[in-house]
Amino acid sequence: MSLIRDAEIETTIGTYAAPLLEAAGLDDGTVRLHIVNDPGINAFIAGGPNLFLTSGMLATAEEPGEIIGVLAHEIGHIAGGHLARTRGAMEDASAEMILATILGAGAIIAGQGEVGSAIVVGGQTVAEQTFLRYSRAQEQAADQAAVRLLASTGQSASGLLHMFQRLEERERLSPMQGNAYLRSHPLTRERVRFIRDHLEEESGIADEAPEALRTAHDRMVAKLRGFLDPPERTLAAYADESTVARYARAIAHYRIPDLPRALAELDALLALHPEDPWFHELKGQVLFENGRVREAIAPYGRAVALRENAALLRLGLARAQIEAGDEALLADAIGHLETATRLERTEPGYWYHLGIARGRAGERAPSMLAFAESAYLRGDYDKALYHAGVAAEGLPHGSASWLRAEDIRNAAEVATGRAR
Numbered sequence: 001m002s003l004i005r006d007a008e009i010e011t012t013i014g015t016y017a018a019p020l021l022e023a024a025g026l027d028d029g030t031v032r033l034h035i036v037n038d039p040g041i042n043a044f045i046a047g048g049p050n051l052f053l054t055s056g057m058l059a060t061a062e063e064p065g066e067i068i069g070v071l072a073h074e075i076g077h078i079a080g081g082h083l084a085r086t087r088g089a090m091e092d093a094s095a096e097m098i099l100a101t102i103l104g105a106g107a108i109i110a111g112q113g114e115v116g117s118a119i120v121v122g123g124q125t126v127a128e129q130t131f132l133r134y135s136r137a138q139e140q141a142a143d144q145a146a147v148r149l150l151a152s153t154g155q156s157a158s159g160l161l162h163m164f165q166r167l168e169e170r171e172r173l174s175p176m177q178g179n180a181y182l183r184s185h186p187l188t189r190e191r192v193r194f195i196r197d198h199l200e201e202e203s204g205i206a207d208e209a210p211e212a213l214r215t216a217h218d219r220m221v222a223k224l225r226g227f228l229d230p231p232e233r234t235l236a237a238y239a240d241e242s243t244v245a246r247y248a249r250a251i252a253h254y255r256i257p258d259l260p261r262a263l264a265e266l267d268a269l270l271a272l273h274p275e276d277p278w279f280h281e282l283k284g285q286v287l288f289e290n291g292r293v294r295e296a297i298a299p300y301g302r303a304v305a306l307r308e309n310a311a312l313l314r315l316g317l318a319r320a321q322i323e324a325g326d327e328a329l330l331a332d333a334i335g336h337l338e339t340a341t342r343l344e345r346t347e348p349g350y351w352y353h354l355g356i357a358r359g360r361a362g363e364r365a366p367s368m369l370a371f372a373e374s375a376y377l378r379g380d381y382d383k384a385l386y387h388a389g390v391a392a393e394g395l396p397h398g399s400a401s402w403l404r405a406e407d408i409r410n411a412a413e414v415a416t417g418r419a420r
Helices: 007-023 055-060 064-079 095-109 113-119 136-152 158-173 180-184 189-201 211-228 231-237 243-255 259-272 277-289 293-306 311-323 327-343 348-360 364-378 381-394 400-415
Strands: 002-004 032-037 043-046 050-054
Touching: 002 095, 007 032, 007 064, 007 136, 007 211, 007 277, 007 311, 032 055, 043 064, 050 055, 050 064, 055 064, 055 211, 064 136, 064 158, 064 211, 136 158, 136 189, 158 189, 211 231, 211 243, 231 243, 243 259, 243 277, 259 277, 277 293, 277 311, 293 311, 311 327, 311 348, 327 348, 348 364, 364 381, 364 400, 381 400
Parallel strands: 032 050
Antiparallel strands: 002 032, 043 050
C-alpha cells in the first residue's frame, strides 16, 4: 500500500472539501488530504488531521456527491473531536510515514508483530499508534455533522446515502471478503434510516452537483482508471471522442508504451484546451519518462505558469531541468524546489531533489541539509543523522541553516536512542 500524488486529483478533492471545512470552522490548510493506492473502498483520519481516501473509493464513485458525503462525514469526526491525536511528531510527519505507522499498527493488532515492527519505522517517535475504531455513537454523531455541513453548503446528502447503499450491496454480494469501510465505519439500519429521513426533509437542494464538479469528477475517475487499470481495459472503456475519453486513452497509450499515440491524443486535447495545466503536465511527464527530457521542460513550464501554487508541477519542471544536463538551468530548478518545500514542507521528495540540484550546483553543505530533511521525513533517522552532521560542519556556525541541521541531528539522535 502506498500513496498517490497527483496535483489535478488533489485539486478536485480539495474543491470538494473546501466549503465543508469552512462550514465546520476549520482552516483550509488544517486538514491534509491524501490518496492511498488501494482498490478497497475506505476513508479514515490519522496522525492528526490527515484525511486518507483510497483510490478505490475515488475511482468507483458514480458522482461527486458520494465523495463529498464521505468527506463531510470524516470532517464531522474532526470537528467533533473524535480523533485521539497522536504525538506532535506524528502530526508533523510525512503522509508516507503516517501511513506506514497505521499499517504497522494494523499488523501488530492482527498478531503479526514482526511484520508490524518492520513497517513502523522509527516507532520510538510515534509511539502513540492508533488504529481507528469508532464507536457507534461517534459514527452517528459524524453522520449528523455531515448532513448539517452538507445542508449549510447547499448540498444534498443523497450522495452519502448512495455511497452507503453501494457499500451495503457489495457487502451483501461478497460477505466473506468484507469491506474496509464497513469494518471501520459499521453501517446500521438506524444510520441509513437517519439519512433517508433527512433527505425527505430536504427542500430546495438539488441532488446533482454543478456541471464543473461533475466534469472534474469524470476526469478524476478517468485518470485513476487510466493509470491503475490495465491499458486494454481503459481503451475499451473510453472509446468515444470526448475530452475525458481522450484523456484516459492518452494515459493508456503512454503506459503501453505507445508514445506517438499518447502524444497525438495530448496534442488534440491541448488544441482544444490550451490553458489546461493538467494536460500540459501530462505531456511533460510523457516526454520526460520517454527520455525526451529537454522537450519536457516547455510543457512543464507552461503547467507551472498556469498553476503557480501546485508544488508537484514545480517538482516535475525541476526534475526535467536537473536531468537536462545544463548547469544554467540548475538555479531555476533550485528555485522551483525551494518554493515546493515552502508549499509542502513535509513532502520528502521535494527535499531529496533539492539535495540533488544543490549538489550538482556545487553547494555541498546545503545539499546535505536538504538530504537530511528528506531522510528525517521518511523516518530514515540514521541517514538523517549523517547528512545533518555533514551539513552542520559546512554551514556558517549560528546561521539559520546551521541551526536547522542541529535540530535535525538532535531529533534523529532521540529517534535512534543516541541522545545523551
